[in-house]
Amino acid sequence: QVQLVESGGGLVQAGESLRLSCAASRRTSSIYVMGWFRQAPGKEREFVAVISRSGGSTYYSDPVKGRFTISRDNAKNNVYLQMNSLKPEDTAVYYCAARSLSWVLSTTPSDYDYWGQGTQVTVSS
Numbered sequence: 001q002v003q004l005v006e007s008g009g010g011l012v013q014a015g016e017s018l019r020l021s022c023a024a025s026r027r028t029s030s031i032y033v034m035g036w037f038r039q040a041p042g043k044e045r046e047f048v049a050v051i052s053r054s055g056g057s058t059y060y061s062d063p064v065k066g067r068f069t070i071s072r073d074n075a076k077n078n079v080y081l082q083m084n085s086l087k088p089e090d091t092a093v094y095y096c097a098a099r100s101l102s103w104v105l106s107t108t109p110s111d112y113d114y115w116g117q118g119t120q121v122t123v124s125s
Contacts, residue, residue, distance in 0.1 A: 007022075010120075013123070064083075097112035
């Protein structure tokens with residue numbers, strides 16, 4: 001079992017930045033893939049970013065590419081999402097997810113085995 005706890009959400013104005021953190025209850029070096037997803041009110045959960053176990057491979061959704069950066073620190077069992085140039089359409093609950101049974105950098109929520117409780121990000125215009 002892996003427990004994931006997100007933090008760092010909040011209310012910011014458009015153009016500002018936030019850094020989300022996800023703390024894992026066990027060594028992230030044993031977790032193949034870590035990802036960030038988000039869900040806005042009335043919408044389905046959508047993929048944001050994913051990172052490989054070593055951190056050497058990453059992949060982003062088109063809406064956040066060039067503005068968001070995913071990273072991981074396996075020594076601290078943490079995964080991060082640096083969000084720059086935030087837009088009102090980035091407003092959502094952001095979830096950290098872990099995939100422990102495959103190396104594939106999946107963008108599909110159902111491929112992930114563990115989820116955090118989510119952290120709210122609100123961007124005002």
